[in-house]
Amino acid sequence: MDGRQYYTDRKDSEEIAVIEAKDLTKRFGKQLVFENLNFKIPDGEFISLIGPNGSGKTTLVKIMMGLEKKTSGELKIDKSQTIGYVPQFRNIDLDYPLDIEQFVRLNLKFTISPTKRRENNELIKTILAKTKLTELKDRPLGLASGGEKQKAYLAQSLLNDPKILILDESTASLDVEVKMQLMDLVKELNEKYNLTVIFITHDYELTKKYTSRALFFKGKTLEEVKVSDVSEDMFEMGS
Amino acid sequence: MFGYEFMKEAFIASTFIAITAGLVGVFVVSRNMSFLSHTLSEIGFAGAAFGILVGISPLAGMILFTLVSSIAVGSLSTESSRREASISAISSLFIGLGILFLSLSSESSSYATNILFGSIVGISSKEVNQLMILALFVIFVFIIFYKPLSFDSFDHIGARAAGLPTRLLSIAFLVTLALSVSIGAQIVGSLLVFVLLTLPGATAKYVVHTVPKLIMVSVGLSLAGVWLGLYLAFVTNWPVTFFISAFEVIAYFLGLSYKNWKLNH
Numbered sequence: 001m002d003g004r005q006y007y008t009d010r011k012d013s014e015e016i017a018v019i020e021a022k023d024l025t026k027r028f029g030k031q032l033v034f035e036n037l038n039f040k041i042p043d044g045e046f047i048s049l050i051g052p053n054g055s056g057k058t059t060l061v062k063i064m065m066g067l068e069k070k071t072s073g074e075l076k077i078d079k080s081q082t083i084g085y086v087p088q089f090r091n092i093d094l095d096y097p098l099d100i101e102q103f104v105r106l107n108l109k110f111t112i113s114p115t116k117r118r119e120n121n122e123l124i125k126t127i128l129a130k131t132k133l134t135e136l137k138d139r140p141l142g143l144a145s146g147g148e149k150q151k152a153y154l155a156q157s158l159l160n161d162p163k164i165l166i167l168d169e170s171t172a173s174l175d176v177e178v179k180m181q182l183m184d185l186v187k188e189l190n191e192k193y194n195l196t197v198i199f200i201t202h203d204y205e206l207t208k209k210y211t212s213r214a215l216f217f218k219g220k221t222l223e224e225v226k227v228s229d230v231s232e233d234m235f236e237m238g239s
Numbered sequence: 240m241f242g243y244e245f246m247k248e249a250f251i252a253s254t255f256i257a258i259t260a261g262l263v264g265v266f267v268v269s270r271n272m273s274f275l276s277h278t279l280s281e282i283g284f285a286g287a288a289f290g291i292l293v294g295i296s297p298l299a300g301m302i303l304f305t306l307v308s309s310i311a312v313g314s315l316s317t318e319s320s321r322r323e324a325s326i327s328a329i330s331s332l333f334i335g336l337g338i339l340f341l342s343l344s345s346e347s348s349s350y351a352t353n354i355l356f357g358s359i360v361g362i363s364s365k366e367v368n369q370l371m372i373l374a375l376f377v378i379f380v381f382i383i384f385y386k387p388l389s390f391d392s393f394d395h396i397g398a399r400a401a402g403l404p405t406r407l408l409s410i411a412f413l414v415t416l417a418l419s420v421s422i423g424a425q426i427v428g429s430l431l432v433f434v435l436l437t438l439p440g441a442t443a444k445y446v447v448h449t450v451p452k453l454i455m456v457s458v459g460l461s462l463a464g465v466w467l468g469l470y471l472a473f474v475t476n477w478p479v480t481f482f483i484s485a486f487e488v489i490a491y492f493l494g495l496s497y498k499n500w501k502l503n504h
């Protein structure tokens with residue numbers, strides 16, 4: 001029943017929204033994080049989520065992932081969409097023991113079936129190739145560079161075959177050149193596999209270059225902004 | 240040396256202790272809980288003393304205390320700095336309690352020494368059976384939770400992002416840790432059981448880079464330590480704990496040097 005409903009929905013709408021918010025509001029106790037957010041994210045879009053620190057970007061993402069509850073309003077996520085999330089911080093120190101391939105494999109489901117195991121091995125190979133990590137797979141993650149680490153995080157989150165990928169400031173600590181490489185890679189996945197990408201960022205240049213639209217936290221609300229209208233002052237911290 | 244019944248018992252018990260401690264130790268290290276495992280040993284000491292005082296077995300007292308406190312820790316704040324502080328406060332309290340319980344009970348002080356420092360004599364075959372059952376239970380829990388526990392232990396943030404029940408995993412782990420402390424203390428003593436629960440796991444980290452290999456190396460080092468310790472203790476009549484800790488510490492520094500050597504070559 002649910003599936004059929006969803007099929008006709010798809011046919012009727014010109015633009016398929018994979019995520020849609022209506023009057024979405026979140027409070028922590030008495031404190032208002034944001035209220036009445038209204039936006040649509042169509043299938044396959046590469047969109048950025050911008051705004052000052054503490055404006056509610058991560059909270060919104062947590063609600064999308066089901067890690068946090070909304071206070072009121074609606075957040076519809078297409079049921080066929082699995083979400084991959086690349087968090088901002090990871091506890092990976094120099095002594096971190098696992099190599100890159102093993103780190104990516106952490107996200108595999110347990111199985112004793114030999115067929116499933118073979119499939120898993122194939123999947124890992126494909127993902128490592130997709131993220132251009134094949135040659136680096138034996139490097140201990142603790143010794144990998146910032147860009148290599150981000151690629152490993154990305155690879156791990158791709159394991160569940162997500163249709164929506166959320167990048168939480170994944171480029172924040174990287175050199176310009178490495179940033180571009182990572183973003184080129186994400187863009188490639190976005191175009192080749194029609195992956196919807198939500199890119200949380202403080203980076204003006206990257207927003208301009210890679211994303212088609214921005215969701216901009218302004219005060220306690222959210223505005224949908226065309227990328228041509230994105231301006232540098234939207235990235236000013238704490239304003 | 241196996242001509243002596245007590246050595247046979249000690250050998251079997253140590254083997255099970257080493258396997259559980261080596262296995263659990265990999266996760267103690269990857270979850271940054273070395274400090275907590277140290278504290279749990281001290282709490283275990285108080286538990287054993289309590290067991291003697293009220294007339295249940297020291298092992299039962301230990302399990303009671305370590306289980307309750309590990310679950311309490313699991314529900315404490317996840318903020319690690321606050322956790323460290325509250326853990327050290329709790330640990331001082333429990334050492335004090337342990338000393339109080341011992342002085343209130345009528346047992347001789349040699350009994351206290353055994354709990355604190357471990358002993359290869361005085362493990363009965365009934366106790367060996369209890370240890371084996373507990374050890375098998377711990378191993379069983381690890382087999383069940385192996386995949387998600389590895390994910391959560393080696394990448395907590397990723398595991399949360401992937402929607403794993405990290406709270407439940409954390410409690411399951413703390414329960415096995417509490418049991419391992421109680422099991423291990425029977426031979427190594429509560430003062431040094433954390434040696435087996437942290438050093439082999441930490442050493443393994445410097446030499447191998449997959450979870451199964453980490454477990455193999457850690458269990459291997461832990462077994463080598465207790466077997467060698469038992470043998471040397473038997474031959475020299477020195478305390479077994481000394482040999483075990485000396486072995487594990489040397490192995491740790493060799494591992495560390497190996498890692499540094501590899502980095503420069």
